Amino acid sequence: MAEVIEQLTDELEEDTQKGKFMTFRSGNEFFGIELKYIVEIIGIQPITAVPEVEEYIKGLINLRGKIIPVIDVRVRFKQEPHEYNDRTCIIIINVSGTVVGLIVEKIAGVVNIKDDDIEPPPSLSSENGKNKYVYGLGKVEDGVKLLLDPHKLIKYEDLTVVIDSDEETVQEDV
Amino acid sequence: MAEEFSTDGMLDMYLFENGQLLEQMEATTLDKKDADAFDDSDINEFFRVMHTIKGSSGIMMFDDISRLAHKLEDIFYYLRESHPDNVPHMELVDCIFKVTDFISAEFDKLREGDDPDGDASDLIAELDKFLKKIKNEVSASGEELPPENKYVAPSHFYIGPVSTPDSRFYKICIYYRNDTQMSNLKAYSATYALKEIAEDLLYSPEDIMTNPDSSDIILEHGFKMLLQTQSDKEAVEKLIDGSGVEKIEINECTSEEYLMGFDVPVTIANGKEIDLDSDVASIVAKAEGKAEPKKELEPGDFVIKSKTPGKPKQLAKNSKEKGSSQQFISVNVAKMDALMDLIGEIVIAESVVLQNPDLKVPGLSLNNFNKAAAQLTKFTSELQDVIMSMRMMPLANTFQKMNRIVFDASRKLGKDIELKLIGENTEVDKSIIEHISDPLMHLVRNSVDHGIEDNKADRVALGKAEKGTITIEAKNEGGKVFISVSDDGKGLNTTKLFKKARDNGLIGYEKKESDFTKKEIYQFITYPGFSTKEQVTELSGRGVGMDVVVKNIQSIGGQLDIDSEEGKGSTMTLKIPLTLAIIEGIVMSVGNSTFVIETNAVKEFINVRENSMVTEPDGEEYVMVRGQAYPVIRLCERFHLEGGQTAVENGIMVIVEHEGREVCLFVDKLIGEQEIVVKPIPPYIKKVEGLSGCTQLGDGSIALIVDVGGLF
Numbered sequence: 001m002a003e004v005i006e007q008l009t010d011e012l013e014e015d016t017q018k019g020k021f022m023t024f025r026s027g028n029e030f031f032g033i034e035l036k037y038i039v040e041i042i043g044i045q046p047i048t049a050v051p052e053v054e055e056y057i058k059g060l061i062n063l064r065g066k067i068i069p070v071i072d073v074r075v076r077f078k079q080e081p082h083e084y085n086d087r088t089c090i091i092i093i094n095v096s097g098t099v100v101g102l103i104v105e106k107i108a109g110v111v112n113i114k115d116d117d118i119e120p121p122p123s124l125s126s127e128n129g130k131n132k133y134v135y136g137l138g139k140v141e142d143g144v145k146l147l148l149d150p151h152k153l154i155k156y157e158d159l160t161v162v163i164d165s166d167e168e169t170v171q172e173d174v
Numbered sequence: 175m176a177e178e179f180s181t182d183g184m185l186d187m188y189l190f191e192n193g194q195l196l197e198q199m200e201a202t203t204l205d206k207k208d209a210d211a212f213d214d215s216d217i218n219e220f221f222r223v224m225h226t227i228k229g230s231s232g233i234m235m236f237d238d239i240s241r242l243a244h245k246l247e248d249i250f251y252y253l254r255e256s257h258p259d260n261v262p263h264m265e266l267v268d269c270i271f272k273v274t275d276f277i278s279a280e281f282d283k284l285r286e287g288d289d290p291d292g293d294a295s296d297l298i299a300e301l302d303k304f305l306k307k308i309k310n311e312v313s314a315s316g317e318e319l320p321p322e323n324k325y326v327a328p329s330h331f332y333i334g335p336v337s338t339p340d341s342r343f344y345k346i347c348i349y350y351r352n353d354t355q356m357s358n359l360k361a362y363s364a365t366y367a368l369k370e371i372a373e374d375l376l377y378s379p380e381d382i383m384t385n386p387d388s389s390d391i392i393l394e395h396g397f398k399m400l401l402q403t404q405s406d407k408e409a410v411e412k413l414i415d416g417s418g419v420e421k422i423e424i425n426e427c428t429s430e431e432y433l434m435g436f437d438v439p440v441t442i443a444n445g446k447e448i449d450l451d452s453d454v455a456s457i458v459a460k461a462e463g464k465a466e467p468k469k470e471l472e473p474g475d476f477v478i479k480s481k482t483p484g485k486p487k488q489l490a491k492n493s494k495e496k497g498s499s500q501q502f503i504s505v506n507v508a509k510m511d512a513l514m515d516l517i518g519e520i521v522i523a524e525s526v527v528l529q530n531p532d533l534k535v536p537g538l539s540l541n542n543f544n545k546a547a548a549q550l551t552k553f554t555s556e557l558q559d560v561i562m563s564m565r566m567m568p569l570a571n572t573f574q575k576m577n578r579i580v581f582d583a584s585r586k587l588g589k590d591i592e593l594k595l596i597g598e599n600t601e602v603d604k605s606i607i608e609h610i611s612d613p614l615m616h617l618v619r620n621s622v623d624h625g626i627e628d629n630k631a632d633r634v635a636l637g638k639a640e641k642g643t644i645t646i647e648a649k650n651e652g653g654k655v656f657i658s659v660s661d662d663g664k665g666l667n668t669t670k671l672f673k674k675a676r677d678n679g680l681i682g683y684e685k686k687e688s689d690f691t692k693k694e695i696y697q698f699i700t701y702p703g704f705s706t707k708e709q710v711t712e713l714s715g716r717g718v719g720m721d722v723v724v725k726n727i728q729s730i731g732g733q734l735d736i737d738s739e740e741g742k743g744s745t746m747t748l749k750i751p752l753t754l755a756i757i758e759g760i761v762m763s764v765g766n767s768t769f770v771i772e773t774n775a776v777k778e779f780i781n782v783r784e785n786s787m788v789t790e791p792d793g794e795e796y797v798m799v800r801g802q803a804y805p806v807i808r809l810c811e812r813f814h815l816e817g818g819q820t821a822v823e824n825g826i827m828v829i830v831e832h833e834g835r836e837v838c839l840f841v842d843k844l845i846g847e848q849e850i851v852v853k854p855i856p857p858y859i860k861k862v863e864g865l866s867g868c869t870q871l872g873d874g875s876i877a878l879i880v881d882v883g884g885l886f
Contacts, residue, residue, distance in 0.1 A: 046875060048767065048768070048868070048875065048876040048877070048878070049766070049767060049815070050855070050859055050862060050865070050878065051767075051812075051813030051814055051815060051862060051865070052813065052814065052862050052863070053859055053860070053862065057859060060855070060856070060859075060868060060876050061876070062870055062874055062875065062876050067853055067855075067856060067868055067870070067876060068856065069856045069858045069859050098856075098857075098858050099856070100858055154858065
């Protein structure tokens with residue numbers, strides 16, 4: 001019974017969240033993530049660095065006893081890194097069970113974007129298709145938001161790297 | 175939460191209890207597989223197990239399981255009643271295994287949430303044939319056949335509740351005057367009154383409410399009741415409504431007689447015997463009381479369930495062995511995990527309180543606080559120990575399963591193999607047991623298939639016993655569990671392994687065999703896609719497996735070690751941490767980062783001077799401590815951290831040991847020793863060599879746990 005209710009409320013929530021995007025600024029661009037992925041937004045926290053990981057993975061934060069990895073979005077988008085200040089926020093997202101924090105420069109608020117106002121990016125290069133974390137351009141009154149696909153955002157650049165390093169592990173053990 | 179646990183309560187209970195019975199039965203069978211025949215107590219045990227499974231499966235409407243169990247029960251019934259002495263033992267063992275396999279497979283389906291749709295008809299036919307075979311043989315030799323064990327409709331399955339030593343048993347017979355109207359209703363009101371005090375209540379005729387003719391039966395024969403209660407005779411008498419009653423007979427009886435039903439004369443037993451019997455009864459009841467008690471009764475059931483009265487000695491013996499089982503309760507693992515997590519949080523909260531910066535005010539008198547804090551620390555650490563020990567389970571069960579695997583595999587391959595188990599009482603955290611079962615199974619299969627020679631003559635030629643031996647040994651050493659699987663078979667051939675690895679492209683062609691040590695070459699077999707077996711068999715040889723084993727073991731922080739001597743056999747050793755949850759750790763800082771090293775691994779801390787450092791031309795550093803040289807790892811360099819100390823005088827050396835190898839870690843500063851709750855590094859961050867997890871410190875910050883083994 002409880003499950004049914006939960007499912008219903010989930011559906012309801014998704015319904016009310018449809019078409020709503022949390023937008024934030026990174027560099028000169030504004031990005032948007034669908035509201036349903038977002039768990040919460042917190043201020044910048046002390047981050048424990050983890051050695052030997054990708055540059056954009058800044059480390060781990062402790063959110064009320066849960067340990068969550070955080071990604072610096074600027075570094076992820078290959079923009080110039082910037083100093084963290086009191087406007088810097090961490091957006092905690094949950095992408096099919098993987099909980100990750102995104103460090104963003106500034107939160108810009110929630111906007112409504114209708115499906116009709118979303119266009120696929122008119123990309124010229126086809127080869128970087130695998131890293132297309134921008135799946136659409138959302139048109140709003142004061143400009144365009146780049147809509148992010150969180151699944152691709154948190155994916156490793158190149159999965160083969162991970163596998164290779166695993167094999168090294170085995171050899172080192174020997 | 176509560177709903178989650180109770181939704182499938184019946185099914186869970188059914189699977190858990192019957193699963194245990196099956197395991198127990200398999201274990202006994204394996205135990206006796208080399209004997210000539212099962213002895214009486216085994217047959218009784220099997221009979222009981224099958225009977226219970228039949229009954230509870232009937233209640234759950236799993237007809238195929240129920241029918242199959244009934245068939246096997248028939249066989250044991252026959253064995254028990256007529257003691258045929260020419261039963262083909264191996265065939266019987268085979269039958270038992272086929273049945274347990276079938277039922278286990280069905281249970282697996284149920285656990286997955288599927289319907290148990292397996293068809294047992296073939297198996298039943300097979301068992302039928304077997305039963306006929308042993309029967310024919312017996313009847314040919316002129317003995318009498320016992321009566322057929324009738325299949326009782328499972329919907330009327332009755333199981334007595336567990337009795338306590340305080341329980342008394344009464345036979346009550348109420349005779350009503352002949353002119354009493356509606357005596358059945360009066361009888362019913364008597365049963366209703368007695369239900370208040372009854373632990374168990376049976377009556378005959380049992381259809382008093384539904385069958386109007388029952389009143390005549392009651393008038394003629396009296397209304398009989400069997401009552402199990404803790405009250406005394408007077409209290410019972412008082413409860414029964416006196417109107418229309420001509421005579422009430424209340425006789426105290428033993429539980430044995432109680433279980434026999436209505437048709438056995440009452441004997442008054444002395445106190446001592448009652449004690450013993452009620453003990454036996456409680457065990458019988460416990461072993462059989464697997465389903466929800468129902469208040470209907472099919473009198474015939476008792477005939478099956480009751481022990482043969484002629485064997486009191488054996489019963490007493492059994493009760494001693496199994497009596498301890500009453501000391502256990504089964505708890506949902508999710509609840510245990512929740513408790514574990516909570517205690518983890520308490521440990522963290524405790525250090526938050528005790529290391530609170532508010533306490534560091536100068537001049538504050540903390541005498542009383544410190545006393546109370548010490549008390550608290552003591553209790554929380556005891557609490558931890560207790561919950562840890564609750565989660566610890568002996569490896570015996572896992573090892574027993576291996577018995578079965580060796581048995582099956584060796585029969586399939588036609589090899590004669592003996593399995594030796596050593597140290598199966600070693601206790602390991604439950605979560606770890608779940609993870610090692612599959613890898614262990616794989617290793618054992620490998621040993622049977624690849625290890626032991628195909629040909630007995632080969633073994634004899636090498637001066638080995640004809641019968642191969644596989645030994646599984648478990649031991650506890652330095653916070654780790656070592657589980658080794660060794661065989662006295664062919665051993666590994668390094669040249670062959672090397673060639674194979676090169677052919678499979680695992681190593682470059684320019685490499686020579688001498689470039690690798692023996693152990694390095696053995697490790698090749700753990701690479702994906704490596705199999706030395708020329709022919710793929712049903713058991714192994716497809717080249718998937720060893721790499722999976724290694725992956726599984728690594729995922730719980732363990733290692734696989736391979737050692738072998740050609741011609742003499744090989745040994746695979748799993749090294750697994752005892753527990754995954756809470757460890758004692760030394761907290762230290764390097765640059766801006768905090769690290770934790772398991773206290774067990776730390777040998778000593780030492781301050782060294784620049785002049786005791788030795789640097790090789792290639793940059794490798796050593797430190798001389800009391801005339802011994804240790805290699806130095808500077809943690810800040812190893813992990814590419816900034817801001818760490820560089821001058822050895824400003825930091826501290828930590829000598830750590832791992833598997834007999836010692837290394838010196840250079841860190842900036844020691845912070846203290848603390849109990850830490852190990853949390854995994856989120857899987858999103860790929861595994862970093864040399865780190866095994868992370869933890870939350872008293873101030874809420876995160877420290878990384880150094881995996882000493884990974885540093886080498």
